Amino acid sequence: MNDKCAAGTGRFWEKAAVVLGLEVDHLGPVALTAKAPAQVSSQCVVFAESEVISLRARGEKAGDDSVRANIAAGIHYSAARRVQNLLGRVGIEPDLLFSGGVSNNLGMSIIHSKDKHKKVGYLCGYTPLELLNAAGVKHVRLFRGGNPETVAHGEFYTQSIACDFSKSCIGAFQGGDPLHLALDKIYNFHTCATMKRASEVIDQFVPTQMYSLPKLRLEPDSRKFFRDELLVFRSDLEELTGKKISDSDVHEQIVLRNKLRRVLKKFSELRKRITPVLTGRKYLDLVRGYYYLAPEELLQTYEHLYHQLRETPDRGKKPVRVMMSGSIIADGDRRLIEIIEKGTGARVVVEDHCTGVRPFNHTIRETGDPFQALADGDLDQAPCARMKPIEDSVELSTQLAQEYDVEGVVYVSLKFCACYGIPQKLFIEAFQKLGVPVLALSGDYSQSDQGQLTTRVEAFIDVLQEKRSKVNEQYASA
Amino acid sequence: MSNTLVLNSSETEHESSWRTYKRRELPAITKLVSLREAYTFHSVERAVDQGKTAIWGGTAWELPLIYACDTIPVGIMELWRGDSRKTEAITENAFQIPNEFCSMIKTIIGRLHLRKDQDRINRILVFNAVSEPVSIVFELARQEGYDVHLIEGVSTFKARDKRPEVIQFVVRELQKVALWLTGKPVEEERLSQEIRRKNGISAKVRRILELRSKTPLDMPGYAVLLLMYGYFHYFGDPAMFSDLLDQMGGD
Numbered sequence: 001m002n003d004k005c006a007a008g009t010g011r012f013w014e015k016a017a018v019v020l021g022l023e024v025d026h027l028g029p030v031a032l033t034a035k036a037p038a039q040v041s042s043q044c045v046v047f048a049e050s051e052v053i054s055l056r057a058r059g060e061k062a063g064d065d066s067v068r069a070n071i072a073a074g075i076h077y078s079a080a081r082r083v084q085n086l087l088g089r090v091g092i093e094p095d096l097l098f099s100g101g102v103s104n105n106l107g108m109s110i111i112h113s114k115d116k117h118k119k120v121g122y123l124c125g126y127t128p129l130e131l132l133n134a135a136g137v138k139h140v141r142l143f144r145g146g147n148p149e150t151v152a153h154g155e156f157y158t159q160s161i162a163c164d165f166s167k168s169c170i171g172a173f174q175g176g177d178p179l180h181l182a183l184d185k186i187y188n189f190h191t192c193a194t195m196k197r198a199s200e201v202i203d204q205f206v207p208t209q210m211y212s213l214p215k216l217r218l219e220p221d222s223r224k225f226f227r228d229e230l231l232v233f234r235s236d237l238e239e240l241t242g243k244k245i246s247d248s249d250v251h252e253q254i255v256l257r258n259k260l261r262r263v264l265k266k267f268s269e270l271r272k273r274i275t276p277v278l279t280g281r282k283y284l285d286l287v288r289g290y291y292y293l294a295p296e297e298l299l300q301t302y303e304h305l306y307h308q309l310r311e312t313p314d315r316g317k318k319p320v321r322v323m324m325s326g327s328i329i330a331d332g333d334r335r336l337i338e339i340i341e342k343g344t345g346a347r348v349v350v351e352d353h354c355t356g357v358r359p360f361n362h363t364i365r366e367t368g369d370p371f372q373a374l375a376d377g378d379l380d381q382a383p384c385a386r387m388k389p390i391e392d393s394v395e396l397s398t399q400l401a402q403e404y405d406v407e408g409v410v411y412v413s414l415k416f417c418a419c420y421g422i423p424q425k426l427f428i429e430a431f432q433k434l435g436v437p438v439l440a441l442s443g444d445y446s447q448s449d450q451g452q453l454t455t456r457v458e459a460f461i462d463v464l465q466e467k468r469s470k471v472n473e474q475y476a477s478a
Numbered sequence: 479m480s481n482t483l484v485l486n487s488s489e490t491e492h493e494s495s496w497r498t499y500k501r502r503e504l505p506a507i508t509k510l511v512s513l514r515e516a517y518t519f520h521s522v523e524r525a526v527d528q529g530k531t532a533i534w535g536g537t538a539w540e541l542p543l544i545y546a547c548d549t550i551p552v553g554i555m556e557l558w559r560g561d562s563r564k565t566e567a568i569t570e571n572a573f574q575i576p577n578e579f580c581s582m583i584k585t586i587i588g589r590l591h592l593r594k595d596q597d598r599i600n601r602i603l604v605f606n607a608v609s610e611p612v613s614i615v616f617e618l619a620r621q622e623g624y625d626v627h628l629i630e631g632v633s634t635f636k637a638r639d640k641r642p643e644v645i646q647f648v649v650r651e652l653q654k655v656a657l658w659l660t661g662k663p664v665e666e667e668r669l670s671q672e673i674r675r676k677n678g679i680s681a682k683v684r685r686i687l688e689l690r691s692k693t694p695l696d697m698p699g700y701a702v703l704l705l706m707y708g709y710f711h712y713f714g715d716p717a718m719f720s721d722l723l724d725q726m727g728g729d
Contacts, residue, residue, distance in 0.1 A: 161578070190633055193609040200635075210635040212644075215606045215613070215628070222630050225647045232641070386610055388628060390617045415578055418610035422583070423617065425574040442576055 005044075010101045012048070016075050019052045020068050028105040031072035038067075038074030048075070076105075118241050121180065121206070123169060123188040123195060125354045126213055126384075128230060128374045130253035130364070133295060134245045135237035141291035142169055142180065143355060145330025150175055151445050157201045163416040164445040165330055166198040173205040181205065185240055187233070189213040192386055192419060209236055215388045217379040227375040234371075250370040254377075256295050258363040263302045264290060268357040270309055271349040272404055275316040277309045280324065280348025280356075281337050287355060288331055320346035320464045323406040323436075325397050325427060327414035329355050333445065336412065339454050344461040350404035352397040353412075358382045361396075385419040390426065398430045408464045409438045410457070437463060506726040507701045513722060514704050517713040519556050519599060525714070526598045531659065534590075535603040537710040540629070542672035543652055544603075547659040550714045552599055553707070558585035565589045573618060579611055587615040594622045603655065606631030627658045675716060682723035683709055689727065696729075 010024075017024040031037075038055050040048060052071055059067025079102075120137040132139040144150070145168040153175035154167030172180045186208040188199040199208050211229045214222035234245050267286055270277040278286075286305075289298050322340055329337070329351070340346050352358055364377030385393045401409060409431045413421040420427075421442070428438045439460040441453065522532045536544035536551035544551045558565075562581060565588030569575055572591055575584055590597070604616045606628050620626040629651045634640040656664035683705060690697040705726075712719035 190631070190635075196633070196635075210633070210639075212632050214630055216630050219630065221647070221650060225630070225632070225644075228643050228647075386613070388606075388617060389620075390614070413576065415576070418579065418614055421576045422573075422579060422611060422614040424576070426618075426621075428574075442578075 012079070013075075013102065013105065015049050016052055016072070019049055020056065020072060022068070022072070027072055028076070030069050031076045033066070034069040034073030035066060036070050037077050038070045040071070040074040040078040048078070118184045119182055120240075121183040121186045123186070123199065124191045124213075125359055126189045126191060126378050127187060128233070128378060129291075129295075130250055130257050130370075130374060131230065131234055131237060131245065133253045133256070134249035135234075135241050136243055137237065137241060138294075140179070140183075141331075142172070142186070143291070143328065143331050144168060144172060145328075146333030146335065146445050148446050150177075158198075161416055162194050162197075163327075163414045165328055165414060165417070166194045168330065168445065169195070169198050170201050173202055185209065187211070187236075191384065194416070214379065215386060217383060217387045217392070218389075223372070223375050223379060226379060227369075227372050230371050230374055247370050250374070251366070253295075254364050254370055254373060255366055256299065258366065259299055260290055260295055260302065261360045261363050263299070263306055264360040265357065267302070267306060267309070268350065268360065270312075271347070273314040274318045275314055276319070276321075276347050276349050277312045277314075279341050280322075280351070281334060281341055283348075284329070284334070284337070284351075284356060287357075287360075290360075291331075320344070320461055320468070321349045321405060321407045322346050322461075322464075323350045323352065323401050323404065323409045324348050324356065324412065325352040325409050325431075326412040326424075327353065327417040327420040327443075329353050329412070330445075331355065335447075335450070336410070336441070336443065336453065336457070339457045340410065340461070343454055344458055346461045346464070348410075349406060350400050352382075352400050354384060358396075358400075361400075385423055390423055394423075394426050394430045397427055398434055401431060401434060401436055406436060407468060408460060409436055410460070411438050411440045412443050413440070415442055415444045437467070504696060504726070504729040506722060506729045507697070509722055509725065510701060510704050510708070513713045513715070513718065514708065517708075517711075518559075519552055522550055522552050522714060523598045525550060532599045533601045533603050533659070534599055534624075536655075538605070540603070540605070540652065540655065541711065542669060542676045543655060543664060544659070545675075545712075545716055546664050546669040546672045547656055549659050551603075551711045552714075553711050554586060555707070557589040558582055561585075561589065565592065568592065575615075583611045583615045586612070587618050590619045590624065591622055594624070597624075601625045601627070603627050603629070605629045607633055627655065629655060672716075675720065679709065679712070679716075679720055679723060682720070682727060686723065686726050697726075 013027055014024050017027045020027070020030075022030060040051055040055070052075065055071050055074070056067060059071070118135075118137045120132060120139045121142045122132070122139060123142050125141070127141075129139065143165075145165050147168065150171035151164045151167045152171065154162075154164075154169070154171030156174050157170050158167055183206050186199070186202055186206050188195065188208065188210045190196050190210055190213050196210065199210050202208050211233055212225070213229075214226050216222045234250075238245055264287060267278065268283060271280075271283065286302070289302070324337070324340075337348055340348055350357060359381055362377070362381050365373040367373075379387075382396045383393050387393065411420075411424060411427055411431075413424055415421070424440060428440060431438045437460070439456065441456065443449075443453075522530075526532050530550055531548060532550040532552055533544070534552050534557075535554055536549070537553050541551060558581070562585045566581055566584040567588075568591065569584040569588035570577060573587060575587070594600075600623070602616060602619060602624050604613065604626060606613060608631075616624075616626050616628075630647070632644055632648055632651075634644065653663060656662070686697070686705065687702070690702065708719055
């Protein structure tokens with residue numbers, strides 16, 4: 001705000017309170033008693049003031065005793081709309097903080113939270129966001145992690161023999177995270193036994209529904225069965241929102257989400273340059289938007305940013321090119337990537353985990369039955385290692401390594417993540433067959449191994465640099 | 479008379495048995511111990527050599543289908559009954575499975591790895607809804623050359639999820655198991671007989687456990703353990719196990 005405009009500031013509320021004959025601290029509580037909030041459309045305090053005077057005059061003529069409450073509510077809704085429009089431009093992220101004097105206004109807090117949209121959380125990347133968008137719900141992927149305190153909250157329900165990611169998912173609820181507790185419903189697709197159990201615990205906090213997710217991704221019967229599961233998912237969403245979801249609604253969202261997938265893939269491909277335009281960390285930040293933000297606005301932002309980045313000249317020193325592969329890298333778990341990129345100057349140019357570029361390597365069919373297209377698309381996408389046959393996961397990983405011309409792979413298995421811990425040798429051997437060295441790390445969200453991790457990563461990058469020097473020497477002598 | 483199981487320390491872990499079990503034994507319990515002793519994968523392999531079919535797994539709710547396909551199910555538990563420490567170590571080395579994973583899965587894959595070239599029970603039936611560690615070690619077993627058949631995992635998380643189309647899907651998955659085992663659809667009348675047998679055996683086991691609650695000293699804990707163990711696969715001989723249960727109830 002500036003000294004010439006009072007829109008949305010405390011001054012606006014003071015003026016409105018005077019016009020309505022109220023103390024400013026009564027404005028919020030009075031607004032909450034409104035039965036039919038008035039329409040206040042002016043953005044400017046000066047015009048809004050005259051609009052309020054006019055509304056009040058009309059109400060008094062009609063002899064409506066609740067007119068002050070209705071006008072007070074109208075002012076609140078007007079301000080809330082302005083704030084939401086502004087937020088829509090930058091994107092609403094978890095842990096939104098409402099600060100400043102206006103946040104003391106009870107009416108404003110409640111009206112902000114009285115968003116008519118249902119708020120939905122989901123736990124796995126196999127959740128078809130097209131259906132959530134078609135249902136008109138606001139959604140958020142619950143994949144925060146990396147904080148030992150949240151893990152400790154999760155351990156209130158789990159034994160130590162569960163991965164820190166699942167503990168974090170539970171811990172966010174147990175620790176009273178307002179975003180998590182504000183959700184109306186949580187959906188999860190059965191990816192692994194641990195997350196299934198986590199969902200059962202989370203159900204104690206917020207109603208949670210699970211769906212089967214086939215493992216035999218190539219079997220026609222499994223695909224048909226998964227389509228049936230998605231139809232049930234649609235019915236559940238319709239029940240939650242009271243809104244019918246038509247095939248054309250779903251089709252429209254498939255087209256929109258495909259556009260997002262394509263642009264995220266193009267962003268990633270900018271990392272194929274000799275000097276990658278994006279760091280691995282920044283790429284993960286871009287991907288976060290896909291899981292949190294409304295697709296229409298996000299697409300515009302992505303495209304604008306992509307056109308800017310595309311123009312960046314490809315010059316400068318070629319950094320050591322690293323791939324990260326393995327278990328999920330939670331939103332907030334940036335420790336390892338910071339060590340790689342900030343600590344050694346290497347670049348993560350591609351990821352083979354479910355929160356990096358992997359889900360954006362394919363698009364969903366845009367013709368025919370949209371539910372079968374979603375089922376096929378989910379099962380056709382670059383598979384998590386829980387899918388069968390496991391060779392598909394290994395093959396994709398090595399393809400990405402070759403496509404992005406990586407010099408080394410950091411393979412991370414989150415402790416107790418069976419999908420990437422048990423078959424790790426298959427992955428490592430496949431990379432080694434390509435002549436790509438691998439650093440295998442077993443991680444969790446504790447901070448005690450920071451020094452050890454740094455030493456191991458630094459040594460690994462040194463090895464890669466040395467290898468590059470030798471290749472260059474051989475090339476020069478040849 | 480002691481009610482304690484005494485393992486003979488001169489025997490290897492694999493050979494340890496219930497022979498030295500000293501108590502006032504009911505004849506049926508002695509038979510139960512003998513039946514269990516005779517049911518090893520070595521004995522099943524001998525049956526395979528004589529033309530029988532056997533698989534690893536198939537010992538849960540799908541048991542009637544397996545017997546209806548004239549197949550002997552071998553409990554996965556047999557794989558970790560012996561040599562468990564040795565096979566765990568082999569697994570950690572050969573497959574580099576991190577040490578945080580359970581002994582059970584390491585022993586499964588370690589034992590299969592050791593047996594892969596001479597295993598005459600080289601087919602494995604897996605229900606995909608098992609936990610991920612178990613599911614993934616059987617992927618490793620497939621890579622070791624085992625013929626692994628997967629029943630697609632379906633879960634009903636809440637009662638309302640048990641929908642007719644979900645049940646139909648599982649039916650089709652079970653029909654595929656029959657094709658995998660015999661190359662032809664299962665005879666439905668035979669399957670019904672096996673289901674009735676399973677129900678009958680369940681009723682007998684329930685009756686024995688009720689009797690045990692009245693006279694607990696007649697049936698020690700280890701006998702219950704063996705009883706439950708046999709319940710999952712009938713020790714490879716349904717008729718004999720059923721007769722034994724009759725005798726136990728009578729005793």
